[in-house]
Amino acid sequence: MRDLGVGFGYLLAGQRWVARHGRAYGFGLLPGLITLLLYAAALTALALWGEDAVGWATPFADGWPSPWLGLFRGFLTAVLFALGLLLAVVTFTAVTLLIGQPFYEALSEQVDRDVSPDGTAPESGLPLWRELWISARDSLRVVVRAALWGVLLFALGFLPVVGQTVIPVIGFFVTGFFLTEELAAVALQRRDVDLRARLALLRSRKTLVWGFGTPLGLAFLVPFVAVFLMPGAVAGATLLARDLLGEDTEEPDPHDPQHQQHQQHQQDRQGAADPAAPVSGTGTPRPPR
Template sequence: MRDLGVGFGYLLKGQRWVTRHGRRYGFGLLPGLITLVLYAAALVALALWGEDAVGWATPFADDWSSPWRGLFRGFLTAVLFALGLLLAVLTFTAVTLLVGQPFYESLSERVDADVSPDGTAPESGRPLWRELWISARDSLRVLVRAGLWGVLLFALGFLPFVGQTVVPVIGFFVTGFFLTEELAAVALQRRNVDLRARLALLRSRKTLVWGFGTPLGLAFLVPFVAVFLMPGAVAGATLLARDLLGEENAGDDSAAPGGRPDTEDATP
């Protein structure tokens, strides 16, 4: 269980790193803000017209007597919005990383260089368009896996007692795992670690992954928090990826190579 604390420690170290590199933190906020606006608009639309959509999809309930028709459609509307919210939580990171690929790639490289003994960061050697394609393709594949888990957990949620206690806890751990995969992919993709190998790597240290991703997933449920935590989450996931691969860290992760303060990115 020690790995749980280590994983959480990487989450905190990542946030500390970005607070000491103010300019990179500021640029790292932009993709999250753009994605947040898009998701907020989608959820507002779902809240406003979700009931109409449910009514259109359930014409067989038109002749039901009151209050059963209202209760049935009200329940389905609530379920539809809950699924939309869950989908937003699961996909927010993937979409934000895709929108902000150049920002987060640069941030992750700088973290690697800061903690690498020789002050260098691994490079994939691929052009940006290729990186974007791989990121989008892998994110879709991860989303399918996460969606299957979501459907299973939703079905199990109807079980008495277990559905209201155990299933939500499992859901948070599942969310934390896939959230960590998306974030660590920024650093691991640069090292040419494909999706299958990434998933195997994360499964080999599940408690480490849960310690990082589960509290982050819980924090992401709070409106706007995800936007401000994303840059630090990418930084922390880079440190976690180095741990998974057994790469050596030199000195404090908040310092530049050689232990000197990073004056280029420090806040005034």
């Protein structure tokens, strides 16, 4: 059970990290905002035209007497919207990570450099298009797995008593597992850990994964919260990935002079490698590297 607390600790540590790095946090918000607008539009369309879609899909019920026709199609409309909402929750992280791949990749690398004893971060060495392709392919596989679990749990939800008590709890743990996989994939893909190996790694420390992903999944149910927690969730998942792989991690103290010197060195190196980056707080900001 200790791992549950450790996993939750990584979630909090990730939020603390982005709180100390406002520029990285600001850029990390953009993909979540874009995804939120897309999903809000899709769910609004489903709410407005879901009844019409159900009517089109059930022409055999056109001659049913009242009130059975209204009850039948009303139930199907509610189920359709519930499934759409479930799919939105399950896929939000995957879509956000895909849209924000360059931002979250840079953020994760920065976390690695910040907590690594030697100040280095693993790099995949792959071109961006290849990373996007791998991320999209693996995310689709994970979403299919999560959707199968969702359908199974939805069906089990009709069982008396158990369906209204035990099944929702199991559902939150399943959501937390797949949510953690999507977030940790940002750091693990840079280390050339493929999907099958990632899933095996996460299953070997399920309580650690649940401690990180389950409370995050619960928080994601609150509107807009997912957008603001995503950057910190990526940072925390990077710390969790280092733990899973047994890598040394030193969580920095922002008041430590040695840490401040290391941060200044990183900024100087970034400025030397990227002369277009602003140095005085003016000009167009660039994503963190």
